[in-house]
Amino acid sequence: MKTDDLVALLAADTVPAPRRAASRRIAIALLVGLPLAALIMHVEYGVRRDLVQAMFWPMFWVKLLVPGAIAVAGFVALQRLARPGVRLRLGWLGLLLPVLLLWALAVVSYVLAPESQRPGMVWGQTWRTCAMNIGIISVPIFAAAMVALKSLAPTQPALAGACAGALAGAAAAAVYALHCPELAAPFLAIWYVIGMALPAIAGALLGPRLLRW
């Protein structure tokens, strides 16, 4: 087929192109994925019984807001990575900054705590399951985000996949915080961060395979 014929053929496709498709489709992916993630958390693990009381503890909010901030930054970065020729610029800082703040908080609280309490702050009661639980809860959000990305045009598929994973992991961590009994910053700084990193690594590995267009 001659290129001029192809051009005429493409011009004959008059179905209007949706506007702001990247942000919209990723937002829809979150609207689909988040309730499923919450359902997994509720059915598999259950909301903590003292949730109302926990709302008066600052650490509960740290546990909710740090992943929440990462998820927001992940959303902003992902809708950029989904569009060709849009640079990430300092977008990755938004993903990193909350983690750095959490790590700083963890170091301070660890150093200030009496020595006898320190191991408990690191291991808590649930270190064996925490990261994996966050990973499991992130699956529906991650899958929905990858489907959305697939309909967009990421030119750096590994990076876009990793960002989709980080977004899913962070949103899942915020959901998991409604169950999780741990309240020590060092615990969050290690196990929550590993939990969020798991889907990000999966995304970096799967991106080049799944996101070709």
Added chain:
Amino acid sequence: MQGNDAEVLLRTLFLRGLDGDAAAYHQFLQKLSAHLRAFLGKRLFGWPDEVEDLVQECLLAMHNQRHTYQPDQPLTAWVQAIARYKMIDLLRSKSVREALHDPLEDDLAVFAESDTDASDAKRDLAGLLETLPDRQRLPIVHVKLQGLSVAETAAVTGMSESAVKVGIHRGLKTLAARIRSNAP
């Protein structure tokens, strides 16, 4: 500066096209294909036979992904990122990625030159078209290759007008997917 003038003109035509102006969109694609031909031809000088195929693949990709362009961005950057992505894809499949020493950072490069002298494409797009399902193939064949209007095509095929439009739209996406799966 020639690249800059082209940016302004192409962007105007493209945005009018996105608003539903089919004539402007047609003109945009014609100019775009000439720019892509010059841009890719320069960089694929070792494989002149591949240039026209890649021009077509880029055009199809840009058309199918046009919803990822937002007016807050220079069109040059968007076009160049897609052309570069498709070119690297091709070179990777030839496992000669190291040949791509040109960093392609010059933002005005893609619209700086244009080449309207199309050589023949190697890939058999018309043949790939035959492999599409009927509800996509028939609208494309009638509207484009036989020059019927959407309404006439609807009458001939017994499809509704919106089904004809959707058939063309989806057919072009399927075509891009077929090119991908046929790649070496």
